[in-house]
Amino acid sequence: MSEVAKKEEIKLTPEQEQEVARQFAILKRGTVEIVPEEELLQKLRRSVALGVPLKVKLGLDPSAPDIHLGHTVVLQKLKQFQDLGHQVQLVIGDFTGRIGDPTGKSETRKQLSEEEVKRNAETYVRQFGKILNADKMEVHFNSTWLAPLTFAEVVALSAKTTVARMLERDDFQKRYANEQPISIHEFFYPLMQGYDSVALQSDIELGGTDQKFNLLMGRHLQKEYGQEQQAVIMTPLLVGLDGEKKMSKSLGNYIGIDESPNEIYGKAMSIPDELMMNYFEYATDLSLEELQELKEGLTTGKIHPRDAKMKLAYTLVRMFHNEEAAREAEEYFKAVFQQRKLPDDIEEREILSSSLENGKIGVISLLTALGLVPSNAEGRRMIQQGAVRINEERIDDVNAAIAVKDGMIVQVGKRKFAQVKLV
Numbered sequence: 286m287s288e289v290a291k292k293e294e295i296k297l298t299p300e301q302e303q304e305v306a307r308q309f310a311i312l313k314r315g316t317v318e319i320v321p322e323e324e325l326l327q328k329l330r331r332s333v334a335l336g337v338p339l340k341v342k343l344g345l346d347p348s349a350p351d352i353h354l355g356h357t358v359v360l361q362k363l364k365q366f367q368d369l370g371h372q373v374q375l376v377i378g379d380f381t382g383r384i385g386d387p388t389g390k391s392e393t394r395k396q397l398s399e400e401e402v403k404r405n406a407e408t409y410v411r412q413f414g415k416i417l418n419a420d421k422m423e424v425h426f427n428s429t430w431l432a433p434l435t436f437a438e439v440v441a442l443s444a445k446t447t448v449a450r451m452l453e454r455d456d457f458q459k460r461y462a463n464e465q466p467i468s469i470h471e472f473f474y475p476l477m478q479g480y481d482s483v484a485l486q487s488d489i490e491l492g493g494t495d496q497k498f499n500l501l502m503g504r505h506l507q508k509e510y511g512q513e514q515q516a517v518i519m520t521p522l523l524v525g526l527d528g529e530k531k532m533s534k535s536l537g538n539y540i541g542i543d544e545s546p547n548e549i550y551g552k553a554m555s556i557p558d559e560l561m562m563n564y565f566e567y568a569t570d571l572s573l574e575e576l577q578e579l580k581e582g583l584t585t586g587k588i589h590p591r592d593a594k595m596k597l598a599y600t601l602v603r604m605f606h607n608e609e610a611a612r613e614a615e616e617y618f619k620a621v622f623q624q625r626k627l628p629d630d631i632e633e634r635e636i637l638s639s640s641l642e643n644g645k646i647g648v649i650s651l652l653t654a655l656g657l658v659p660s661n662a663e664g665r666r667m668i669q670q671g672a673v674r675i676n677e678e679r680i681d682d683v684n685a686a687i688a689v690k691d692g693m694i695v696q697v698g699k700r701k702f703a704q705v706k707l708v
Contacts, residue, residue, distance in 0.1 A: 295334045305329045308369050314573060315362070315566045317494050318519045320501065325516040328488055338371040342487035342503075342515070344427070344478055346378035347405030352412050353539040354601070355523040355532030358567045359491050360416045362520055366489075373422035374485050375413065377406045380428035381477050415542055415605050430484040431477055442476055445509045446502070451475070454498045475499045479506040487515045494519045523567055528557035542605045549605060550614035551700040553598035554622070558590050561597060569600050622699055634703045636689055645686040648673070655705070657697040672698045 297305065308329055319325050332339050343363050345356075367373050382402045410424060434442070451472050452458055460467050475498060482490055482503035492500045497519060504514040522531045525538025532539045540552045556564055562583070566576055579596075582588030595615065602611040621628050634655045640646065646654070649664040652673065658664040665683050667673050673680045674696040675687060691707045 295330050297330060297334055301333050304333050308333075311365055311369065311573065312362070312518070314365075315358070315520065316518055317521050318497075318517075320504075320517040320519075324514070325489065325518070328516060332371070339366070339488040340372050340374055340485065341366045341489045341491065342374040342376060342482060342485055343491045344376035344378055344381075344481055345409065346382035347402055347409045348382055351534070351541055351543055352409065353532060353534060353541045354564075354568050355525070355539065357416055357542060358523050359493060359520045360413065361568060361570065362491055362518065364417055364570070367418055367421055373417065374425060374487060375417070375422050376425045376427055376481050376485070377409060378478070378481075379403065379406055379426045380431040381474060381481075382406075412542060425481075425485065427477070427481050427484075431480065439473075442480060442506075443473070445506055446476065448472075475502040476506070479503040482515055483507055483510050483512060486512055488513075489516045489518060491518050491520065493522050495522060521563075521567060524560055524563070526552060526555055526557075528560060540601070546602045546606050546610040546614040547617050548700060549602050550598040550611075550618050551622070553601050554594055554618065555699075556594065556597070558594070561590065561594055564597055565600075569597070570604060571600065628702060631694060631702045631704045633706045635706050635708045638707055641689055645688050648675075648680055648685045648687050649683060651687050651689070651695065652697060655695055655703040657695060657701050657703055667697050 305326070309326060312325070313319065328339055331337070341363065343359060363373055363375075379399075379402050382405075383399065406426070413419070413422075452461055454475075457467055457471075459465075478499045479502035481487075483506050486507075487503070490500050490503050497517075500517045500519065504517060507514045524530065525532035525536060526540070527536070527538040530536055530538060534541070540549055542549075544552075553564075562576075562580060565571060565579060571579075579588065579593060583590065583593055595618075598618070599611045599615055602614045617628065636646075636651075636654055640654070648668065649658075649661050652658045652664040652667070653661060658667060664673075668680060668683045671679055671681065676694055677696075680687075689705060689707065691705060693705045695703050695705065
């Protein structure tokens with residue numbers, strides 16, 4: 286008799302059936318695809334009937350030092366499993382991170398050093414604690430089981446799939462068709478991620494939609510190694526603040542969870558209205574009932590979009606900082622952006638008198654010297670967008686020469702201020 290057949294014979298009380306339905310409704314919220322749904326239901330039925338938590342895996346490579354709101358979509362799903370009493374298996378890809386996930390890449394990724402991966406991993410674990418209950422999660426480093434593999438074992442692992450299967454991946458397929466190089470070690474990435482599920486005997490694995498090939502490889506390898514296959518839950522990719530592209534630090538359209546309360550609040554208020562409910566659903570801890578109330582209120586006009594967005598901004602600050610910080614960030618936003626008051630705590634930044642010519646400096650040079658823009662190109666762009674003010678007067682000329690005065694206030698956009706201190 287098959288494992289699935291055995292599971293189907295599990296008899297549950299009406300109360301247990303109700304609990305399975307409740308958990309499934311929570312876990313399905315905000316997902317794009319569950320592979321396969323019936324197996325997830327069967328696993329939940331068995332878990333509820335036997336009182337045994339499911340082992341739920343999430344693997345993340347520490348490829349950058351900070352995580353942003355886009356990363357938290359899948360972490361929120363993991364938190365839901367945690368709140369339902371299941372066992373979280375957080376896998377830090379300190380071994381796979383040295384290779385780099387080739388997903389969506391048009392060229393071979395630069396391999397990170399062991400030191401870079403270790404440093405980033407430490408930051409990740411600390412930041413995860415802002416979302417997950419650190420006392421109720423297993424943290425694994427996949428070098429624990431991948432590094433000791435002998436070459437013979439690696440060969441045996443590679444024999445579990447084919448080159449044709451690897452070339453089914455869209456990114457590999459495109460690179461192969463365009464005669465762009467694909468390094469052999471890149472083929473090992475999905476094998477190693479899949480082997481993580483074998484090592485941990487995971488019941489469920491979570492990941493974004495861009496990880497589908499890697500997630501299904503876990504199912505394939507578990508079957509090859511004689512294990513019960515994990516169910517796979519895929520979450521959406523969060524569109525960034527520009528309303529067009531996936532949230533990314535390199536694109537500047539992100540909200541970092543380690544950013545200041547005022548920065549998180551202000552950035553959240555710039556989210557396009559049409560994406561607001563996606564952010565609520567994918568990236569906050571609001572209940573299904575609260576989400577439904579919001580949707581109905583926005584649809585009927587009972588709730589103004591501005592008020593809903595302020596609730597979103599407040600919620601994000603509360604989640605990543607605390608309630609008091611959220612209240613203060615809201616008051617700051619109201620004072621600075623709604624009442625047009627200057628903030629009370631503008632940071633002083635020094636300008637060397639010797640850098641001035643007859644007491645003046647080009648406006649773009651001023652912005653970069655104060656650290657308000659990362660580059661001349663960004664400074665030019667902000668001026669052209671009408672986002673630069675000096676002593677509350679808008680500057681429209683990118684070639685303007687500014688007479689620098691001690692104490693003058695320079696503003697870029699809605700959230701960046703500096704008070705000049707001449708030295």
